[in-house]
Amino acid sequence: MRLRFPIRVARLAALPPGFEELAADATADGQRLLEVLRQDWESGAMRFAGPGEALFGAFAGDALLGLGGLTRDPYAKGEGAARLRRLYVRRSSRRQGVGRALVRAIVAEARAGGWARLRVRAPPAAFPFHESCGFLRAVGEASATHVMPLRPAAPGTP
Template sequence: MLDRLQQEWKEGTNRFDQAGEILLLAIQNQQVVGVCGLNRDPYTDDDRVGRVRRLYVSVDSRRRGIGRLLVTEIQNHCQGVFDQLRLRTDTPEADAFYRCLGFRRVKGDPECTHLREICQ
């Protein structure tokens, strides 16, 4: 996932620089231990739909609240910009993680497994 993030950045295909987009880093002891991005969702024509992208926390830093902090900051950032956040994941652990953060499971959409309505 990090390789893809770096490749997209170098190629200029995703720099998290559109209106409302952001790329967050979690840094501990001068080391990047987590990353999470927010894009406009490329799988919908609705400009009010954001997409959580590239959430990753280093193995040694997991289960310490870093992922929760990153996604919470993404949700805070999207206030007034996006009405909805979507994402796609395929592991039971990620499913439980996102549901714990208020996302609901989506069925039948090949581009979205989880969704969260953003209260304005």
């Protein structure tokens, strides 16, 4: 399916209209990440509202095509690491720039928030996508498959 409208990425303050359909698509795709997002949102456990955090939606017209978020990375040692979370693109909208547009918005927000690096734990099938977006394979990093340096490290820091 070719998109009839340009992709628009917007920062979200609530789960958007179309979330239920997107979550159903994720479930049919064998992914629970949007169900977890919904549970965390409803419980207040994660609302992407902390300093430097954000949730983004990708739209074509009014249709929700994908979601992705940015939070402080709770698994990273030390300070300065953010985490790309809950990135999902509707199956019929893949390979059309939707995921890349979401990642660009998340990276821009992470840089603006002053994060030193952005980490993600991706399934093996998504490794090529993340690497094409500029992520590097994480070596010796717990709970992450990929990392993207966002600013130069201070002298003497790993």
